[in-house]
Amino acid sequence: MNFALFVQYALSGITVGSVYAIVAIGFNIIYCTTGIINFAQGEFLIVGAMIAISLSAVAPLPLAILGAVLITTALGAAVELVFIRRVHNASVVRLIIITIGLSILIREGMLHIWDEQVRSLPYFTGTDSSTITILGAHISLQVLWVLGVSAVIVTALTLFFRYTTTGRAMRACSDDRMAARLCGINDRWMVTLSFMLSAGIGALAGCVVSPITQTQYDMGAPLAIKGFTVAILGGLGNSMAAVAAGLLLGLLEAFVVSQFASAYKEVVAIVVLLLILVFRPSGLFARRGTSVRTA
Amino acid sequence: MRTKLAGILGVLIVGCVLIATGCKKSPETPPVEQSAATEPAAGATPIKVGAIFAVTGGASFLGAPEAKTAEMFVEKINQAGGVNGHKIELLVRDSGGSPEKAISMAKQLIDEEKVLAIIGPSTSGETMQIKNICQEGQTILLSCAAAETIVNPIASYVFKTPQKDSDAARRIFQTMKDMNIAKVGVVTSNDGFGNAGAKQLADLAPEFGIAIAGTETYSTGETDLTGVLTKIKGLDVQAVVNWSIVPAQSLIAKNMKQIGLDVPLFQSHGFGNIKYVQAGGEAANGTIFPCGRLLVADVLPEDHPQKKLLLEYKTDYETRYKEDASTFGGHAYDAMLLLVEGIKKAGSVEPAKVRDAIETLQGVVGTGGIFNLSAQDHNGLGLDAFEVLTVQDGKFAIYQK
Numbered sequence: 001m002n003f004a005l006f007v008q009y010a011l012s013g014i015t016v017g018s019v020y021a022i023v024a025i026g027f028n029i030i031y032c033t034t035g036i037i038n039f040a041q042g043e044f045l046i047v048g049a050m051i052a053i054s055l056s057a058v059a060p061l062p063l064a065i066l067g068a069v070l071i072t073t074a075l076g077a078a079v080e081l082v083f084i085r086r087v088h089n090a091s092v093v094r095l096i097i098i099t100i101g102l103s104i105l106i107r108e109g110m111l112h113i114w115d116e117q118v119r120s121l122p123y124f125t126g127t128d129s130s131t132i133t134i135l136g137a138h139i140s141l142q143v144l145w146v147l148g149v150s151a152v153i154v155t156a157l158t159l160f161f162r163y164t165t166t167g168r169a170m171r172a173c174s175d176d177r178m179a180a181r182l183c184g185i186n187d188r189w190m191v192t193l194s195f196m197l198s199a200g201i202g203a204l205a206g207c208v209v210s211p212i213t214q215t216q217y218d219m220g221a222p223l224a225i226k227g228f229t230v231a232i233l234g235g236l237g238n239s240m241a242a243v244a245a246g247l248l249l250g251l252l253e254a255f256v257v258s259q260f261a262s263a264y265k266e267v268v269a270i271v272v273l274l275l276i277l278v279f280r281p282s283g284l285f286a287r288r289g290t291s292v293r294t295a
Numbered sequence: 296m297r298t299k300l301a302g303i304l305g306v307l308i309v310g311c312v313l314i315a316t317g318c319k320k321s322p323e324t325p326p327v328e329q330s331a332a333t334e335p336a337a338g339a340t341p342i343k344v345g346a347i348f349a350v351t352g353g354a355s356f357l358g359a360p361e362a363k364t365a366e367m368f369v370e371k372i373n374q375a376g377g378v379n380g381h382k383i384e385l386l387v388r389d390s391g392g393s394p395e396k397a398i399s400m401a402k403q404l405i406d407e408e409k410v411l412a413i414i415g416p417s418t419s420g421e422t423m424q425i426k427n428i429c430q431e432g433q434t435i436l437l438s439c440a441a442a443e444t445i446v447n448p449i450a451s452y453v454f455k456t457p458q459k460d461s462d463a464a465r466r467i468f469q470t471m472k473d474m475n476i477a478k479v480g481v482v483t484s485n486d487g488f489g490n491a492g493a494k495q496l497a498d499l500a501p502e503f504g505i506a507i508a509g510t511e512t513y514s515t516g517e518t519d520l521t522g523v524l525t526k527i528k529g530l531d532v533q534a535v536v537n538w539s540i541v542p543a544q545s546l547i548a549k550n551m552k553q554i555g556l557d558v559p560l561f562q563s564h565g566f567g568n569i570k571y572v573q574a575g576g577e578a579a580n581g582t583i584f585p586c587g588r589l590l591v592a593d594v595l596p597e598d599h600p601q602k603k604l605l606l607e608y609k610t611d612y613e614t615r616y617k618e619d620a621s622t623f624g625g626h627a628y629d630a631m632l633l634l635v636e637g638i639k640k641a642g643s644v645e646p647a648k649v650r651d652a653i654e655t656l657q658g659v660v661g662t663g664g665i666f667n668l669s670a671q672d673h674n675g676l677g678l679d680a681f682e683v684l685t686v687q688d689g690k691f692a693i694y695q696k
Contacts, residue, residue, distance in 0.1 A: 005529045008554055012521035019518070116355035118542040118574050128576040129552035138555040213518035214542055214574060218352065222516050257522040262513050263485060265522075 004136035009254045011139040017250020018146040019213060022205040023227030024234065024242035025153055026198050032161065032237050033170045033194035036092050039099040040079070041202055042224025043106040046217060048072040048203020049210040050110060053119045061122065069203045076199025080192045103220065110217040121210040128211070142211045149208045153201055154239045170194055174237075229273045235283020245284060339377070341384040342644050344369070344634065345404035347415040347425075348439075348627070349392035353515050353541050356568050357417035360624030361439050362387050363616050364608075365414060368631040371611075378638045390416055397421035398428065405432040411646055414630040415439050417623070418540070420487030426453050433646050435637075435653065437630035439623070441564065442491035446673040452650055454673045456629035457622075458587060458663055458680045463564045464495040466585035466681045467536060468503035473696060474559070476534045480527035481510040482520070482547065484539030492538030492563055508532050515541045520550045528556045540565035545574035552578045559583060564681070567622035572686050583694055585681040587622045587663045590691040600660055608662055625662030632661050633668075 023045060030038040048068045055064035083098055084090075090098075123130070124145050131138040161167040172180040173190045181187050206215070213219065230249055234241030249272065253265040276284065346365050349358030369385040377383060386408055388400040397416045404410045405428065412435035416422050419442030429436035430450040438445050438455040441463075445455045471479065481496055483489035493510055500507050508530040511523045520543060527535060535558060537547045544566055551560060562584040569590070572579045588595060592605035608628055612620040637653035638644060656675070659666040664680025685694040 002529075005525065008525045008528065009522065012519075012525050012554070015521055016519050111351060116351050116359060117570060118356075118545070120574060122576075128549045128578045131553050131555065133555075138553055140553045214546065216353075216542065219516070219518070223518070254522045254525075258526060262511050262523045262526075266514065 007135045008137035009258050010251060011134065011137050011143075012257075013251035013254030014147075014247060015139065015143045015212065015250070016253060017247035018143055018150065019209045019223070019246075020226045020230045020249055021243040021246025022146055022150045022153070022209060023202075023223050024230040024246055025150065025157070025239045026202040026205060027228060027231040028237050028239045028242060029157070029198040029201065030194050031174075031231075033174050034092075034095070034191050035174055036095040036099070037228065037236075038195070038198060039096065039224065040103040040106055040220075041198065041227065042220030042222075043103045043110070044072055044076065044199045044202030044220075045206035045209075045223060046110060046215060046220040047075060047106060047206070048199075049121065049206035049215040050114050050119070050217070051203070052207045053121055053210070053215065054114075056121060061124070065204070065207045068207060069200050072203035073196045073200035076195040076197075076202075077192055079199070080195035084191065084195070085188060103224075107218055107220060114217060116217060118214050118216045119210075120214040121207060123211045124208075140212065142208075146208050146212070149204065150243050153204070154243055157239050166190075166193070226269065229269055232273060233276055233284055235285050238283065238285060241283060241285035248284075339380045339382075341382045342378065342638070343384050343386065343408055343410040344631075345401075345408060345410040345413040346385055346387045346627075347390050347397050347400050347404070347413060347417075347421070348387065349417040349421070350387075350389040352391035352393070354392035354418050356542075356570065356621075357439070357540060357623045358389070358392070358415075360568075360612075360618075360621050361415065361417055361627035362389075364612060364624035364627040365631055367611060367615055368628055372631075372635060378635050379642065379644075381638075381644060383635075386410065390421060392418055392421070394421045394424040398424050401425040401428050405429070405434045410434060411644060411649065412437060412634050414627060414634065418487055419445065419491055422455070423487060426450055429453060435634070435646060435650050437634055439626035439630055440488070442487055443495065444491060449671070449673055451654075452646075454630075454633065454653060454668070456626045456633065456661065456663055456666075456674070458564060458585075458676045459674055460491055460495045460563075461499060462676075462678045462681055463585045464492070464499045465503075465678060466683055467496075467561050467563075467583075468499060468505055470583060470585075470683050470694070471505055471534060471561070472503050474534075476559070477504065478506045478508050478530075478532050479534045479536055479561075480530055480532040481507055481536045481538065482523055482527065483510070483512050483537070484515050484517075484541050484543060485512040486515050486539075486541070488563075488565060489539045496536060496538065513543060515539075515543070517541075517543050517546070520546055521554050524550050524554055524556055528554060532558060534559045534561060536561045536563075538563040538565070542571075542574065544571050545576075545579065548575040548578040548582060564622070567684075569619045569621070569691065572689055572691070577689075579686050580688065582686045584684055586684045586691075587625060587680060588682050589620060589622045589625045589662050590684060591682065591693050594693065600665060601662070604660055605662055622662070629661035629663050629666070633659065633666065 026041045051071050052064045052068035055067045123142050125141050131140055169185045170190045173187045177187050230246040231242050234245035256265045256268045348362045350362050369383045373382045390397040414437045419440040422438040422440045422445050430452050436453045441457040443460045483493040513523050560582050564586050566584045567586040589605050595602045609620045637649045641648040641652035656668050664676040666675035668675035683694040684691050
């Protein structure tokens, strides 16, 4: 393998990894507040991208994306108010199963609204063939958008969870709901808020990755599974680590493809997930004994 | 804490698997009506025809236009009084592209509905799964999938309407030879259509003096192919052949441009849907692929035998469904056409007699070409059924050197 080819594999890994990373971030927000994994996260992504695609027919791209994020945020709130809040004394497992049901419901809804065709948003800058060249290899400009948006989201989330009262209140709910309630935190609204945030960020992620991955009603689940793997790999609740883990998995897959038949790359992802669960259940980047839910 | 967390994660894995396998493959509600155009005639009993199409799911590019075409065809026939006085009752089932579902649907159509014939399925993988079921159930199967293995070896009740894989591969290699291309890379999707194509390409390449430097497969739901293409790039090929029916067909053109792999891209006849071109954007320009003539019907010479039929089908489809016609819908048209012609010729609705009649049909002008069937050839289309097409400014055009 010559150097240019090596760099090309690396850039290919970053392309895929950046998509995994931005999907993974969404998982962490709801986990941070409720301790549950939202399996409808992938559907939030696709709903966001689909709405943006529909809106972009009548509005400029930035407005279409903004509209999509707002509508999906509202959907996130509706989902929580209608389905999650009404479950009393729910165990974490029960809530997770509810989100799996929701994912199917949303997916079928999308099939009826947008039919089965593959769509995509236009590339944000340039066209689908424009690339930048690094060390003799090429990478799509859209990947930079994905990485940039991921960086902004992670930074904003970190600041929000660490330094704002609302953010701290959300974390408190995750650590101990009862104690948080005793401190005067309205834990129910914190959960709603986390669903809204997560849906909004999911929608934004869906829009940014749409030019690369294309968008189809049933693409949410495969994306969510990779995102989930990455979230676990980084350590649930830690968005910064999720981005690092996403890039790591993307690179790993790219170099597996370089050496073996490409069918094996899924095997790698699953083996990595299993190894992490067995040996480091709190994630690659978690220090022993510290809380993992620090956003 | 650690054990509790691990326990929760264990449950999550189960959830993951559930979503990955069970739920993904089951879009429960087909958007088409389960049985359209069902008005039994007053006198003669209606002929029941089953249809299994991937109306939803990854192969919906095929199944949706096929189901719509079949419904349109049947409605038209019934309005004209049916076949030999019998109306046709079409029972459409949505398999979502899943072979498992196709099997149970085929069994249900044969055992419970007792259909005369099944048209579809859309994909080769599904067809191969139900080939024997139809043969044993003595139910005529007119597949809309392309793989050669459907009619080779021959099963007496099994036919297919799309042109042969091997002929598509031959047209591709012939075009390459004309362009002085000697070394190519092959990428295929990991499904029935892709695997059959990879085999045809490998078998036929030596005949044309073309070397296949490497073959890569990718999973059907792939969302980025730059890794696979980088591997092909490292082989210094003069052209890339992609053989698939999945949305990755559009991705591959984009990804090639993105990693700077500037060689001609050849696709299989699975590319014959303008939506793939639209999804591929400007990167799709210049793609070369063999295909039936439906896509270029309006520029065919006036005296071409298929021209009238193609334009009529295209206009009917496009006015009714407000979307572009694709060659895949044409495969369903041809399947219905062969069945109807067979019933007319047999003058009967007995499966064995209709089967015999279909096997001897000659010179039937369809959307895919002119069908000449025989006991040895259950497809009936020749090499000339394909035209080599290309994409110019986001539109299909006849390829000229």
